[in-house]
Amino acid sequence: MTDESWNTDDGVQSVRQWLHDRDVPYQTTVYMFYDRRMILTMPWRLLVKYWDAFAWSVGYAMVATDSSCQWACMFHHENVIEFGCYTKKRTEPSDAPESPSRAF
Numbered sequence: 001m002t003d004e005s006w007n008t009d010d011g012v013q014s015v016r017q018w019l020h021d022r023d024v025p026y027q028t029t030v031y032m033f034y035d036r037r038m039i040l041t042m043p044w045r046l047l048v049k050y051w052d053a054f055a056w057s058v059g060y061a062m063v064a065t066d067s068s069c070q071w072a073c074m075f076h077h078e079n080v081i082e083f084g085c086y087t088k089k090r091t092e093p094s095d096a097p098e099s100p101s102r103a104f
Contacts, residue, residue, distance in 0.1 A: 012052050015081065019048045022083050025072070033063045036075050051075070 002065040004013060008100060024030075025047035032054065033039055040054075047054060047064055071085045088089035 006052070006097060015051060016048055018081070019073070022071075022073070024066070028066050030064045030066050033065075055081070 006012065024044045026043060026048070028044040029041060030044050030047055031039055031041050032047070039095050044066075062079050063072055064073045064075070069086070071083065073081065073083045
């Protein structure tokens, strides 16, 4: 997410809504990586509520993820937020006829 007006109350609220819309359950424990020496842990709801206090205190970037590592949210120092999910593609059963069995 990018937005030029994050320094306004409306801008902070719009990012908060965008984070809420990622559908991460509020009780999910997230790990926030600032650098090799600092890792914070807290519920997702606190990160959503106070995202601006955490994101604006990073040097280059902060990454938030949960213990499943199925998603990550990166807060860049240049007013950019990226959210990505790892999803396994489900394989659908083939409509092709089964190959005949061979008897030896």
